[in-house]
Amino acid sequence: MSRDEQHLKPASTAITAGREASGSSLAPALWGSSVWQSTCMDDANQRATSMRPGQFYGRYANPTVRSFEEAIAELEGAEEAMAFASGMGALATTVLTFCSAGSHIVAPRQLYAGTLAFLQGHCARFGIETTLVDGTQPGAFTEAVQPGRTTLVLAETPSNPRLELCDLDEIGSISGPFTVVDSTFATPLGQQPLAHGVDLVLHSATKGIAGHNDATLGVVAGERELLDAIWLYGVLHGATASPFDALNALRGIRTLAIRTAHQAATAQRLAEWFEQHPAVAGVHYPGLASHPQHDLAKRQMRQFGTVLAFDLAGGQEAVRRMFDTMQLARCATSLGGPETLVCHPMTTTHVSLTAEEQAIAGVTPGLVRMSLGLEDPDDLVADLQRALR
Numbered sequence: 001m002s003r004d005e006q007h008l009k010p011a012s013t014a015i016t017a018g019r020e021a022s023g024s025s026l027a028p029a030l031w032g033s034s035v036w037q038s039t040c041m042d043d044a045n046q047r048a049t050s051m052r053p054g055q056f057y058g059r060y061a062n063p064t065v066r067s068f069e070e071a072i073a074e075l076e077g078a079e080e081a082m083a084f085a086s087g088m089g090a091l092a093t094t095v096l097t098f099c100s101a102g103s104h105i106v107a108p109r110q111l112y113a114g115t116l117a118f119l120q121g122h123c124a125r126f127g128i129e130t131t132l133v134d135g136t137q138p139g140a141f142t143e144a145v146q147p148g149r150t151t152l153v154l155a156e157t158p159s160n161p162r163l164e165l166c167d168l169d170e171i172g173s174i175s176g177p178f179t180v181v182d183s184t185f186a187t188p189l190g191q192q193p194l195a196h197g198v199d200l201v202l203h204s205a206t207k208g209i210a211g212h213n214d215a216t217l218g219v220v221a222g223e224r225e226l227l228d229a230i231w232l233y234g235v236l237h238g239a240t241a242s243p244f245d246a247l248n249a250l251r252g253i254r255t256l257a258i259r260t261a262h263q264a265a266t267a268q269r270l271a272e273w274f275e276q277h278p279a280v281a282g283v284h285y286p287g288l289a290s291h292p293q294h295d296l297a298k299r300q301m302r303q304f305g306t307v308l309a310f311d312l313a314g315g316q317e318a319v320r321r322m323f324d325t326m327q328l329a330r331c332a333t334s335l336g337g338p339e340t341l342v343c344h345p346m347t348t349t350h351v352s353l354t355a356e357e358q359a360i361a362g363v364t365p366g367l368v369r370m371s372l373g374l375e376d377p378d379d380l381v382a383d384l385q386r387a388l389r
């Protein structure tokens with residue numbers, strides 16, 4: 001029985017996947033080369049005209065990056081994957097592969113701020129129009145699709161920063177436009193959008209996948225035909241993944257299951273603790289029974305994720321005092337790493353939005369986003385207890 005036929009569970013796939021380019025080395029080999037030598041003119045021609053030539057030129061493909069792509073494809077149940085220099089590199093390349101002047105995109109209004117700025121600013125500049133819907137409302141995506149005109153449905157679930165969900169079955173059932181889900185907050189261990197019929201799944205691998213705050217990387221996975229189109233454009237867009245960052249992400253994948261399980265358990269405990277705290281006006285975490293989409297979360301997520309958000313009743317001043325007092329939790333904007341991080345979206349990640357756009361995105365003055373790390377949860381509770389006093 002070959003490994004493919006064993007139907008391994010995701011935690012095992014995270015260990016077995018992406019090893020082909022490294023021979024018998026257990027750790028992935030780092031290919032730093034940007035260019036490879038051909039044996040003769042015909043060989044050079046063959047490399048120059050094939051898809052993803054493994055050893056031709058760094059912008060086309062790189063064996064270390066390829067191993068990372070293979071691992072993600074396997075974890076997502078995809079035929080093919082392509083890595084990029086960042087999550088935004090993956091997103092921008094995917095959008096510009098499929099959209100042209102006159103195209104129409106449907107997206108939820110609850111989105112990573114960089115994605116929102118890209119769609120509303122630059123895509124609009126190229127004549128690509130976006131309709132934003134409330135992605136939590138059943139049927140909202142389907143109703144906004146304009147047959148024959150909508151090229152892309154681009155969702156994000158759970159969403160940044162309020163952990164709102166989109167229904168993967170609904171998005172997967174939309175026919176006509178290509179459907180793309182940014183699954184960064186879930187990681188490949190938390191949910192599998194492709195299994196719901198979604199065409200493409202996208203990650204900022206900078207976050208939980210690499211998981212150690214030492215890589216800037218993005219990835220898209222799906223059917224080979226779509227990834228071929230993305231590769232053909234992506235080679236020219238040039239948001240090429242760094243082999244070193246792909247190496248770090250591949251190492252991160254080996255421990256992804258155990259990290260996300262620990263972090264999600266801590267997130268659940270902290271979310272329940274925040275819910276009982278008098279200084280906290282509201283907690284947003286899909287694992288809470290009080291989350292308005294908890295049933296949907298149970299249907300489509302294996303884990304409820306490593307990020308939560310909460311509203312401090314005292315608003316921005318209360319956030320300032322908390323940030324000044326906490327010692328274990330750190331103030332930084334990323335997520336998915338070993339350190340517990342908090343950020344104030346209104347003054348950092350979402351600062352470029354207008355007040356009205358912030359209100360629509362649910363970015364309130366007292367809102368804090370928290371990415372749970374790998375510290376002992378007892379120490380985190382003690383630190384936050386002190387900081388919220």
Ligand SMILES: *Cc1c(COP(=O)(O)O)cnc(C)c1O
Nearest residue numbers: 086087088112160184204206217
């Ligand atoms: C961080 C992030 C991105 C962008 O990824 P980069 O690697 O920073 O370019 C996109 N979507 C989500 C949900 C993110 O958290």
